[in-house]
Amino acid sequence: MGLVVQKYGGSSVADAEGIKRVAKRIVDAKKNGNQVVVVVSAMGDTTDELIDLAEQVSPMPAGREFDMLLTAGERISMALLAMAIKNLGHEAQSFTGSQAGVITDSVHNKARIIDVTPGRIRTSIDEGNIAIVAGFQGVSQEGKNITTLGRGGSDTTAVALAAALDAEVCEIYTDVDGVFTADPRVVKKARKIDWISFEDMLELAASGSKVLLHRCVEYARRYNIPIHVRSSFSGLRGTWVSNEPLGDQQVEHAIISGVAHDVSEAKITVVGVPDKPGEAAAIFRTIANAEVNIDMVVQNVSAASTGLTDISFTLPKSEGRKAIDALERSRSAIGFDSLRYDDQIAKISLVGAGMKTNPGVTAGFFEALSDAGVNIELISTSEIRISVVTRADDVIEAVRAVHSAFGLDSDSDEAVVYGGTGR
Amino acid sequence: MGLVVQKYGGSSVADAEGIKRVAKRIVDAKKNGNQVVVVVSAMGDTTDELIDLAEQVSPMPAGREFDMLLTAGERISMALLAMAIKNLGHEAQSFTGSQAGVITDSVHNKARIIDVTPGRIRTSIDEGNIAIVAGFQGVSQEGKNITTLGRGGSDTTAVALAAALDAEVCEIYTDVDGVFTADPRVVKKARKIDWISFEDMLELAASGSKVLLHRCVEYARRYNIPIHVRSSFSGLRGTWVSNEPLGDQQVEHAIISGVAHDVSEAKITVVGVPDKPGEAAAIFRTIANAEVNIDMVVQNVSAASTGLTDISFTLPKSEGRKAIDALERSRSAIGFDSLRYDDQIAKISLVGAGMKTNPGVTAGFFEALSDAGVNIELISTSEIRISVVTRADDVIEAVRAVHSAFGLDSDSDEAVVYGGTGR
Incomplete structure (x- = not known):
């Protein structure tokens, strides 16, 4: 039985329908005999709405409180996702970044993960649950304050958890079919890349490709975690990012x-x-x-x-x-x-x-x-x-x-x- | 210097303006030389909106996940309130129920507080901060899961914290001027009560008075914490609930x-x-x-x-x-x-x-x-x-x-x- 970490972005869980669709997909992975850990972002525009609220209250929101505010977003999506999975007859438990053992430095709004101690996640999946983890957030080693990882942080959460749990693959679900040879909105004839090395992906990310962020790819390369970037709206194979192409x-x-x-x-x-x-x-x-x-x-x-x-x-x-x-x-x-x-x-x-x-x-x-x-x-x-x-x-x-x-x-x-x- | 616990309900922090008004009031209490701990509910209709989302996803949301979901509401309001206070030039830190040491049993959706270990709150206020605590929520002693206290739970959080911190008074801010001799919407000539004993207040709460819930009054009586129920929209003295009337x-x-x-x-x-x-x-x-x-x-x-x-x-x-x-x-x-x-x-x-x-x-x-x-x-x-x-x-x-x-x-x-x- 393999262990798969899946990550779903905000556009995949934008509303109740999206959450139910994603829940079905997660259950399918579980039915295929995998242990499944899911990292989820905040629903659709939630984060933007929270930022807007903060700006109404204070022109310069303090870092610690801003992080406390923003992390409410994943709390909502992960709880709803766990409910939707349980509604399909499978056991699921949601965990905050702190509960999942995502330990960061103390730089609010763009904290870096310094350790992952996924004891509760391991116990949960060994008991047969699907574990749902809040992306983008952690808890600081010093002070035990809630932190966020900055833009694209949920991808990093997923890769870091995959590394700590020794997962077979980290699947990043998004609203495009994978990594393309150019931005498909600009180049109609852009092709989906089947496989790309960590190094090339790092350069693409550094050069403006938005599909995966640099920090996430860096983390995956360091711990040699294959990433599979794919669409949450189709069943198609997406783009594999790894050291070397796998067999097929x-x-x-x-x-x-x-x-x-x-x-x-x-x-x-x-x-x-x-x-x-x-x-x-x-x-x-x-x-x-x-x-x-x-x-x-x-x-x-x-x-x-x-x-x-x-x-x-x-x-x-x-x-x-x-x-x-x-x-x-x-x-x-x-x-x-x-x-x-x-x-x-x-x-x-x-x-x-x-x-x-x-x-x-x-x-x-x-x-x-x-x-x-x-x-x-x-x-x-x-x-x-x-x-x-x-x-x-x-x-x-x-x-x-x-x-x-x-x-x-x-x-x-x-x-x-x-x-x-x-x- | 006294220690005051203040609690603000959802109608007092329904929008950014409400949050700023409440922040000003809190800062006034601090300026008067008090150490101030604030318990806050979720903004206006937030909780209802979250319940609505849950129902869209699952007809019978699981208790553990439902609590995880609902607690996002206070997370938002407390972070915004802390920001608003800092914007007025005072230091503030927000804390979840778990961070504030609100330990409960494991009965999701209507957990009971079994202990309060407010070490972080004490440290925070001793360092000069105003501490903002999420109402309505705690963490279970067994399993370390997030729990909620059920309807009116924020009042109980406030009283429990006041007891654990040995506060002088627990001020419950609401949208009415205090406890009345009858529901003012029914009896136009109802009078505000200046002082009422714990026992009479318990009977009123058990008989349908909505201003304070039974459990909260019970807790206050057990630990002999005077409650001052008053309006967050006016500066008027409200209703004191205590063992005996104080001097004035x-x-x-x-x-x-x-x-x-x-x-x-x-x-x-x-x-x-x-x-x-x-x-x-x-x-x-x-x-x-x-x-x-x-x-x-x-x-x-x-x-x-x-x-x-x-x-x-x-x-x-x-x-x-x-x-x-x-x-x-x-x-x-x-x-x-x-x-x-x-x-x-x-x-x-x-x-x-x-x-x-x-x-x-x-x-x-x-x-x-x-x-x-x-x-x-x-x-x-x-x-x-x-x-x-x-x-x-x-x-x-x-x-x-x-x-x-x-x-x-x-x-x-x-x-x-x-x-x-x-x-």
Whole structure:
């Protein structure tokens, strides 16, 4: 008998009908002879409604209380889900993050899991129950306060529980059929990926793919927990994310896993920086001290005549104000001319383990963009990823052109594939 | 510096405005030099909405999961209240029933508090915080499952915490100005009671007064915690419930504390019961085994000609079906002719410690009803209460007549009072 951890997102349990549909699916997994642990998010818009209430009461809700508030959402969905399962004649028990042993640090609103002690869950499933666990939440090791894990936290809860319980697989149920070679809303011909490595999935997540969040994939890779991303609305096989493809998974796969895009970032350019040692360090120390996370960094070649250079970097739009303020305060200390802020940018990334041994990939990527008339503003590469920054207006054009050029379109005969058993 | 426990009901925190108003009131109590612990119910209709969701998912929601669901309501209100207080510049922390050390038995949906270990609350207020505690909920001693205390449970939470923390007073904030000599919606001239003894309050609660529930008053009497029932919408002094009136409280009080009425009960008459030992016992053992709570019991005089008698009792309408079914199943074993079920009844009760030394009270009560043309169907008395059952249609007429006859009307000169320092 295997142990399966399933995670259902808010859109899958948006109303009573959704909860009943999901309950049936869970019972099916149990009937197939598995022990089943389910992680569930808050229903549909519940979290947004709670945030709205908080804002009506206080312009800056305190972290501890905000977490206490938000965790009410999963409490509702998990209790209802357990009821719905019991109504189908199977035993179920719901558990809060705290009861399930999800121990976190004390950083409210974006806590990190530091340990999982799933004793009560183990006992519950060994007694024949289906265990329903609140996603997104835990309890701090110090102070025993309720914490939340931040956006996408329920996926991380599921993977962490799967690791602690030594589950065979962590199934992430969502409202799409799996991970695609590009966002299907942008590229109609995007293909579902049957299998993808943890590394490629990490790059896709870091590049704007929303299906799985980076932290969740990182956790799964560390503990080697296979993830199966699939739709809660169909019975179709979705995308497996793992170290190596399992026996019956699609082993043939493309050099390129997919194209990701991200329009949530802005670009800051620090203009007129003296081209001497320590300048870049001073800028990024200032940014780091302001607790701003940056993404791409590019330094232009220095103009010999002036001895000055420009340094550009990208960061989440939501942190733009904070970064600008911090840099302005340090302008004289660092010694630069001015700042430029641009939030009309898009990042397009090509991800695939195959590209590191295929020198033509980079050239093909730039050619595709050029043919589509898309201008490139910044470039950044890793061994299995190339990212460029373009105008935000060009993003759809650019993604489609690249997707097509690399033979990823679903009706294309030109898919760049190679045989083998993975990487 | 004193320690005050305040409890706010759902109507006081029905929306963001209500929460902010309550927060201000709490901060005022803190500014007056008190340590403040606040018990809060779920916002307005939250609990009803959650019950509605549960019913959509399952016709018979399981107790454990139902409690898990309902406790989300207080989680929301307490977190928002803590935020609102912090927004006013004071420190506040919210605690679930479990975190506050409210330990209960394992009877889901109507658990009883068996211990309160308020270590975290004590620490929190000693550190200068206002502690906000979820009403209505606790954690079971065995199994560490989340439980709820049933209707009116937040009042009991407040009194239990006040006892465990040795508070000076437990203030119950509600949407009325206090305890009245009759329901003000029925008797326009009903007067607010300044002080009432635990015993009289217990009888009023048992007789249909909704302001405080029986269990809460019982708890307060056992631990001798003065309760101050008052409005969260005004600054007026409300009603003090205690062993003896405190120094500045109204010490002059009437023989009669008030008139209560209750239309939530039904009457069952067991017709044609053999008038011999053991028959009543058999009937009420049957009722008890069905877990039905009964209220008044009356046995008519046996008709000498037949050797048969009738036994009537009242019980909550909601338990009528269960009682009838249980009795029907035992009809041949007990040996009675038939059952009569009547849910068009009302109970009117006169409560007051003074009546036991005033023989005229009973006569005056019956005369008032007779003058108003109200027929009496059952009578039941205790040392400080007389209750009668009448037709439901007569209830308003009956309550007004009795209220007036005993000089309780607010513009009456005839109030039956005596001097003294209480009882």
